[in-house]
Ligand SMILES: NC(=O)C1=CN([C@@H]2O[C@H](COP(=O)(O)OP(=O)(O)OC[C@H]3O[C@@H](n4cnc5c(N)ncnc54)[C@H](OP(=O)(O)O)[C@@H]3O)[C@@H](O)[C@H]2O)[C@@H](O)CC1
């Protein structure tokens with residue numbers, strides 16, 4: 001799933017018109033029809049009043065088509081033309097004429113006095129600006145956006161919430177539509193995936209409008225979505241004659257007094273994610289807890305309450321390092337020595353990352369293709385502060401390239417960076433923001449690494465299936481609040497079934 005830039009979307013639009021021999025008006029009709037279908041399925045009540053607010057460009061043109069389709073099908077519609085420019089696009093003009101021919105209720109809005117009265121229970125279709133927005137809306141257009149936001153009506157944005165830029169940060173927060181639903185065309189948009197924009201983009205939907213497949217397939221994109229289709233592409237089906245040795249030996253290293261649970265979760269997750277063998281290397285204090293809760297897992301121990309020697313005998317296929325590790329001075333010292341000499345592929349999480357951040361030279365020693373799984377605060381410790389989400393993405397790309405590693409930046413749309421590209425994970429929900437969730441992810445990714453997936457594949461697939469556990473659990477019998485890290489592990493089996 002590619003995430004195209006605005007420039008690429010315009011190119012795709014032109015390629016489609018050419019290859020399918022259709023007019024731009026026909027493409028607009030197709031796009032608006034997809035919106036109309038979504039809207040009436042979700043809001044079938046014909047007594048409801050739709051306020052369709054149309055700008056002067058093609059986004060406004062989409063709005064005019066939606067108005068016409070709603071009217072033709074017996075819905076109540078009031079169309080408002082937001083007169084922010086003398087210039088009206090050609091397809092806007094064509095569709096305005098069609099609407100006027102129908103004797104539709106159409107009002108020009110050129111100032112505050114023309115603003116619609118929007119009642120509770122009405123629906124606003126926001127077609128003021130789309131991807132053609134060039135600067136923050138101002139004057140009466142900004143005031144109208146505020147009026148819409150302050151109304152009690154539901155808001156459906158076509159393509160983009162008006163006022164939201166496609167590739168830069170919002171500069172005037174009062175000049176952006178706060179949409180309940182955004183119906184966007186063909187591909188997800190980068191702006192929807194960034195936490196700074198969460199107030200403007202709540203629920204969003206990609207509508208297929210049949211843009212040119214050849215263009216979409218060949219477009220070179222920096223940003224991608226990671227969904228079931230992408231992950232199915234490299235998922236390895238198990239062969240009949242395989243045995244436990246075929247699926248590697250994961251070693252989880254971590255734990256400290258009071259934080260043994262992190263290792264119990266990580267190692268259990270590694271086991272359930274399909275690692276042939278799983279060993280843990282923990283402080284002695286965790287021995288009984290580990291053996292009694294995870295009988296399938298082997299245990300080696302270090303010092304009494306924390307790890308410092310890193311002198312395990314296991315010969316692992318992959319290592320997951322960091323869950324519950326703590327930052328005892330001796331742990332840090334042992335970590336530095338171990339880390340610099342480790343040869344097995346590694347996933348580094350939690351305090352493992354904090355130790356790397358503390359000893360900045362360590363970043364230079366990260367073995368090639370190591371996977372780092374920071375949450376934003378841990379990432380900030382590694383790279384310093386950023387001023388907005390776009391700067392954060394730049395840092396993410398730069399750090400992963402500079403150190404030739406995979407960085408899994410955890411969040412609502414976890415961003416996985418490798419060799420100059422970023423994949424945004426599309427599964428998951430806020431249920432995953434729960435204690436131990438990161439430990440489970442570390443266990444899953446380690447297990448995938450040890451089964452022979454590349455670092456990038458293990459990261460993409462691990463993050464995807466981790467997210468999917470929460471989606472399935474919430475669809476079935478858990479709620480966002482009740483879901484726990486243990487539930488994530490319990491749902492792994494059901495998620496794997498979606499791959500076969
Ligand atoms: N590509 C596709 O696949 C398809 C795309 N489609 C649709 O086309 C949309 C893109 O249409 P678009 O290019 O006409 O741009 P749009 O967002 O309507 O805005 C342009 C207008 O806004 C103006 N303007 C900008 N900023 C302003 C400001 N701050 N304050 C005031 N004015 C401002 C600008 O004026 P200008 O500055 O140029 O004078 C111009 O008048 C896209 O989002 C989708 O909905 C579908 O129909 C078919 C498939």
Ligand SMILES: [K+]
Nearest residue numbers: 126129160162
């Ligand atoms: K819009």
